[in-house]
Amino acid sequence: MDLLRSSVLSLIVFLPVVGSIIVALMPKEKEDLIKKFAIWWSLIPLLLTIWVAIDYAMNFMHGNQMAYQVKLAWIPSIGVNYHVGADGLSVPLLFLTALLTTLGLYYSARVIRKRVKEFFLLFLLLSTGMFGVFVSLDLILFYVFWEIGLVPMYFLIGIWGNPKDRPQYAAIKFFLYTLAGSIFMLLAMIGVYLSTGTFDILQAAQTGVWTNAPMFATLSFWAFFIAFAIKVPSFPFHTWLPDAHTAAPTAGSVILAGVLLKLGAYGILRVLLSLFPGQFAQFGWIVAALGVIGIVYGAFVSLAQTDLKRLIAYSSVSHMGYIMLGIGAVAVALNMKGTEGAAESAAMAFNGASLQMFMHGIITGALFFLVGVVYERAHTRDLKVFGGLSAVVPVYYATMMFAGFASLGLPGLAGFWAEFFTFRGAFGIVPWLAVIGVIGIVITAAYILYRIIQSLFLGEYDPKRWTHWTTVFGEHADGPTDMALFEKVTLWPLVILMIILGLWPTPLLMYFNEAATNILSNLHF
Amino acid sequence: MNVLEILRLLAPEFILLITGFAVIGVDLARRRQDEGKTAATVAVMGLLLAALASVWLYLGHPGEIVLFTMAIDVYGLFFKTAAFIGVALVIIASVNFMAGRSKYLGEFYALLVFAALAISVVVSASNLILIYIGIEFLSITSYILAGFLRGDKRSEEAAIKYFLYGASAGAILLFGLSILYGVTGTTDLATIGDLLLRSRSAHWLGLVALMMALAGIGYKASLVPFHQWAPDTYDGAPTPVSAFLSTASKAAGFAVLGRVILTAFPQLQPDWTQILGAIAVLTMFLGNLTALKQKSVKRMLAYSSIGQAGYILLGLVAVNQSGNFGGMNGLMIYLFGYIFTNVGAFLLLLAIEQKSGGSTDISQFKGLATRSPALALIMAMFMLSLAGVPPTVGFLGKFYVFAAVMNQQMLVLGALAAVNTIIAAFYYLNVIRHMYFSESEVEGGVMASRGLMTVLVVNAVMVLAIGIFAQFFMTWVNNSVSMIIANGF
Amino acid sequence: MSESIFNLTWLIPLPTALAFFAIILFANPKKRLSSKIAVGGVIIAWILSWAVAIMFFVNPEFTEQPFDLAVPWIPMGNIVFHMGVAVDAVTAGMLFMVGFVLTMIFIYSTGYMSFPGHLDPEKYPDAAKEGLDPRYSRFFAYISLFATGMLGLVVADNLLMLFIFWEIMGLCSYLLIGFWFDKSYPDPKQITPKAAGLKAFLTTRVGDVLFMMGLIFLFIHAGDLNFQNIFANQEFLHELSTTTVNLPFFGAVTWAGLISMLIFWGAIGKSAQFPLHVWLPDAMEGPTPVSALIHAATMVSAGVYLIVRMSPLFSAAAHGGSGVMMFVAFIGAFTALFAATIAVAQKDIKKVLAYSTISQLGYMFAALGIGAWVAAIIHLLIHAFFKSLLFMGSGSVIHGVHHGHEHAHAHGHGEGGHEEYFDPQDMFNMGGLLKRMPITGWTFIIGGASLSAFPLITAGFWSKDEILAHAWADGHMAVYWTLAAGAFLTAFYTFRQIFLTFFGSPRTEAAEHAPESVRSMTWPLVALAFFALFGGFVAVPVDFPVVGGLASDFLAKLMEMQGEFYGLHVAPARFDWTPALISMTLALSGIVVAWLVYGWKPLKAKQSDPLRRWLGPVYTVLENKYYFDELYYFIAVRPTLWLASFFYLFDRGVIDRIVNWVGAFNRWLARTLRRWIDEYIIDGAVNGVGLVTTWTGAVVRLIQTGQAQNYLLILLLSVVILLLLIPFGS
């Protein structure tokens, strides 16, 4: 048991690499073998993450310390360690990553037809980068995984992107954008070392970074923040996102929206909040303001879209705004230590932000899968050519309804709790910004119902409006065909999660709440 | 110091000397039979032997000055080892390529061996005279190598340009050295350092000498504004030679620059920090921005290697006493990794040229991933390493260099370097883009000879290994630095 | 015993929820089965809720300490939020009404939905053949889910849970209004079901968002949302009503005032009060059972229920000197009159009822505004009975007329034929239906009488009279006279409707051939008619002459006792002849006027509404609902869409350029390098890189000439420059 505990995180992180190496050794022609292997292999990390979640809940709750810590010297001369560990914040995100990876592989096994081997190889590799970021407690390790996640996604977008959406441009843009952020983050990390003498996040947090040199502290803060804000992406660094999401293959978009965006938010909570509480408190309002702008702006822009996938991409900008708002509120609350209610509002905001990370993961993941469902059949995403599908493809309609209403924050579905907690926190700390942010809720409802539901499903189905239908497997079809079994298998777990967590978020929330209380108490709240 | 001792300390040099002549001899014997394979083997053997010898010396942590002119210290030995390995790789890879392109294969390999010898002399030269001789030795062998493909206009042009530029730069260097001698009355670097330290009056004359020396040494390291020969020569010279020039010979340039500046001009640090800083920024920007435009991958690599020189120089700019981020160790690990990456990248062009008959146009790379995945993967790794993506060695080097810069709190310099990393990433990714995203225009896979393939694999493995098992190499580098930092600086 | 019954409370919302999932997951293909499941579920819910309600009615002592059963649900920071169910007098009353009405309407729907009248048989042959709506099962799934929402809302013991079910009802309302999403009309200006659904959801969403803000502020201050905990805690309410917050434009307002105002906006949205009333009339696009259920009996009255629940807070705010109660009274009274005026000029049988619903809800809010929350809740219950009755009656009428229309065409002698559109809901296409469909007719008349508060014998009279009596007794004269005027109009438009529909002679073939509806539709009418008549006898003032002695007022008593627990002291209005007589006279005179206009000389076919002659332009204004839809289109919808597209252009055109570092370049070079712009204008990055490369290209061409001697010259120059730099060295 202890052996497993000490190795489980490393297993989760590196098993996908092993998997991709094995895939690399397989002959290119054995596509079915490759697909099956990749899917089954990806189940191992999934099971491990589930085990971690259960074990953590049973044995490590209320410990206020990183569980499953492993610390091996990597570059001892400069104190760079392979230091991994998990707490309430990372455990659910690990599960999310594993789940979406498996589903993505399973879905892609049916729809990816060219260069299969490379796809599955890269997809496994990608998950390593994401797992790594969520568990690494050493800045350099964090950076390494951060960049490793970048490369496979660059390939996924570039190779399997839909030629109409200029995937090569999108891929380069995505890569350069993130690199531009992260390279300065690297400089800031070095700065952290120079000031604290360690790359270890926990130690650095204890010693405090650039406490003597506020100028450097501010600079490093912004370097980190911009890197994370680009990844999130926060307004105004979001413009890579619509292109990347639109161009990427379905599973790629799912991972991109479901997990990669979370890396940024996670980084803010894990690194920025613990290393630069002073600066964060000082500039927290900017973060919150950016979040609010993102919410409203993203919602409005989504309302203007007629391309389904691009719409959902922009909706991500809006939804990630909630996270930024929540985090910003937490930061501002650091200034209000002592004022009654500040502490619990901060906890609520923290919960809201982290809940949104997870919920947006499953909801937008599902939405992108659903885009894939219609795109694989109609080969267009132009909302103007659809209508009345509700009568023709009821299962698809129902699934989309669940995802859509979850996304607009309907109580009883997953999205609501994230929004509720975020606003509960934000109203307690930055009420005016929260008031503006509330506009976003209404606009969100508008674009989900008016753009997606109405133009896809309602109205009278007119077979003459769009004629290039095929089945999901590419055979010719006279009209839209309802979801195939594999699509149901991909989507329904997510829908079920939405419903369960919507009615009873506690199983998820207890982790985040644990993390919130711990991290905030470490900030001497 | 008796003869045996000298022999021991100069073992690598002697080995190379013997190897060089041995190669010619062997070649004379069996040129007709096997198109220089034996010669190449002998050369490689000799080089590896020399490398072993220098490692063996290294383990003894020597610190002697041999014959008043050669400082046999870990600093020099590090560069020797690196350079020998680099040259050896070049030779292995070029066997198949050179065969049929030239009749004088023996001379070719011999010249490479002698070039290695020149490098090993120059990196441990601690005396103005030997520095000059060593640099000229290296230059002259390089001229011949660059122009080795007789009857090939490009090769000849590369050679003549290199020659004219090198000769003039050498003359300027020499003028500088003469002034230095005039100011101090000695030709020994360490003594010069002490004298300059004592007499403040010699300050500005010392600077004059430094500036002129900079021109003469900087051109070897292809630093802007002394870089202009480089693109044409790298482009025109036979690809193995370009690989050699852009790595081993460049490393030698940096080694000399480091030794001269740190032993002879430590007290001028405020001055040369600014100047070298400016030069580094110029080098990075010019190299990277011009590389953006290139259509020929070979020429793109030529410019990129100029840009890389900029990063490497940062290590020297930010040199300081700190044990971890002293700057010089950044410079050295960067160079060490860079040798493998860039040699690999250039040599991979051999395969492309074989296929395309000389052209290294970017279009030749289109769809390479589907035609010959292995080569594409290796090339992608080299590109990512050059772009500085972890966990490759390129990242490690950049990390240490940047760390030194930050350590000296040269924030602007750091920021500019960061910006350059982003620009550079664009054209490195561009190669990957063509290899993986585009449909191929030419049919059929790209064949790589066994020798070439082994070299490429070795390089690729090293690119990853150094990055991942960084500690092993870093301890080595740090020790090598400790010596030069200790004396004089 | 009674405790054990109350312990069943948490089960009440479950059967319908299970029915919902059962239908969407399994029973969907089998239509009859689906409807059976749904009805079964709702009947169980009905039995449970009546068990609980009656148990509470017979043990009034529970008002001392209402039942509450809560379990820890969600960890929030260091506290744990509890969810649970509570039963007090208000809940019991609501459960009694909701359970019953739900069941009636479910049964009614089985009949109503078995006629896909809106579909032409050519397009949906099988639907026409089996005589069931093509999405029959889906309908029952939706209303089951709605039933869950309503029952859950009623039993919820905390505001958050209430809000959750509140929103779920909103969802169902959206789904059911747009149920016939493929329906479209020849007249493009007429709103389609799908648009109506969207409109309803978004309009209410505006209110809901404010509601959520209020909820969150209350949560922030109370640290809890359980009704009993918050409202039994007087000092907390007092503290809330004394601490103030500074707002722009409003200055310092008490937190109690702010919170209750925000929550009230939620009610405004849900209960379609002015100015958010616009969605309810269009919601009539939904199937009639939906109108009866959601838009008359239950969901819209949930707004009133919410304010009743919150009334301790409101009164606290009023004590704190906040004007929120006055605002509530104003909105209520104004809406009551305003909607009534519109109802006068409608020709669509359901639209009339829709506006009357808005107006009646206005009465309730007015009552709440003047603190007569008992009268409000009782009017809510009774209104639910007779208004659902009226709606279902109208649905039955529509069915009949529609059948008649089909029949007429089937026998060839239809006027006009298919090409010209026949509106089965237009009252001017009806007339004389009392003979054709007696049960529907008489029950409808009973409902109408109750709605227009026909004295003494109808329930509506007692409940409405209670409100008016309170307004008079507490001296809210403005409110009283507004409501009284409303009462007159109510009576008028109700009987206008009755006369137009049921009396006189049929004005169309369709009306002539309209058959009576099936039993599953008529029986619920009868059942509801019973309550429409006698339901009022639960709240007759004791001091009312004669009747007061006979009837009981136990419900009112119960409510007042319950009020004590929440610290609400509501004295029953002392009976006073003046207001009673005034309101009676007004109601009766309304009926009389209606008879004079429409009953005395019934309209002929194709004859237009005489009111149009007499009122002239006013009639047009009323007919167009004071042009509120147009107004909102211009001040809300247009700007939003415009903003959206503007922001999108902004995003592509500006931010995408500025953010990536070279974007600035291209505008600078745009003039000089036309070609590049044309090639790359679309995006910033490649564009910028392109420009940089040309730019560097120029530089390279300048320095990398390939001329060895230029190189050497530059070498020399740079050395010279370096040397010249020396003097500037340190």
Add this chain to the structure above:
Amino acid sequence: MTVPLSWYLIFATALFSLGFFGVLSRRNAVAVLMGVELMLNAVNVNLVAFWRYLTPTDLSGQIFVVFVFTVAAAEAAVGLALMISIYRTRKTINVEEINALKH
């Protein structure tokens, strides 16, 4: 009466500049090479002068000069060889016409 050191230095510098001018101005590669030789010899003047005036006892100055001669010779040899091969292919050794590699 002895000539001051500075005269030698000035002469050497002049010679050096002359050589460099030759390198820049002449089109014929051989002439350019001669310019280079001139520069090297200018430096030799420097070295010898320094040796004579500053460290007459220490021989390193002279040794330096000797080595410079040798290197110059070697350089000239290689250079001329290159030019010959270029002349073979291009029938010219005009430096300006050797500019195939550029940009």
